[in-house]
Amino acid sequence: MNRGRSAHDPDWTEDEPRLLVRSCLSCGHRWHFKRAFCPRCGSMDVATRTSSGTGTVAAATTIHRAPPGTSAADVPFGIVLIDLDEGVRVMGRCVSGAEPGDRVTARFQRFGQQLVPLFEVLERRTSPASPTSTRPNDLGSRT
Numbered sequence: 001m002n003r004g005r006s007a008h009d010p011d012w013t014e015d016e017p018r019l020l021v022r023s024c025l026s027c028g029h030r031w032h033f034k035r036a037f038c039p040r041c042g043s044m045d046v047a048t049r050t051s052s053g054t055g056t057v058a059a060a061t062t063i064h065r066a067p068p069g070t071s072a073a074d075v076p077f078g079i080v081l082i083d084l085d086e087g088v089r090v091m092g093r094c095v096s097g098a099e100p101g102d103r104v105t106a107r108f109q110r111f112g113q114q115l116v117p118l119f120e121v122l123e124r125r126t127s128p129a130s131p132t133s134t135r136p137n138d139l140g141s142r143t
């Protein structure tokens, strides 16, 4: 699980209340996790922007076991995958009851040693999700 990251994991917020989106100035690809080159084309010509923090829930689950560095009082909590309006998929915590298709916005919360995104529901999904409407999974950009 631990891939050698510090308590101030730059892949989350860089310890400031914001979500960062990286974009490639050569091919236009966008991603979340910090790296010095484009994972699609290898270009070093990348830019970092602050996300609006709004997006749509792609998946949601509930965690019942406290992660290392947290206490039993911290569970259960929700984890969501969010498709940000900038076209990048990110993970964060959520208020209970968030469901796929809900519109959400990012707030931020200390969790253990980290400042992490906590998504709040802005608007409930109004129509049933269609399995054919989902976009290709962008989690491959983590590698």
Ligand SMILES: [Zn+2]
Pocket (backbone or CB within 6 Å): 024, 025, 026, 027, 028, 029, 038, 039, 040, 041, 042, 043
């Ligand atoms: Zn690129």
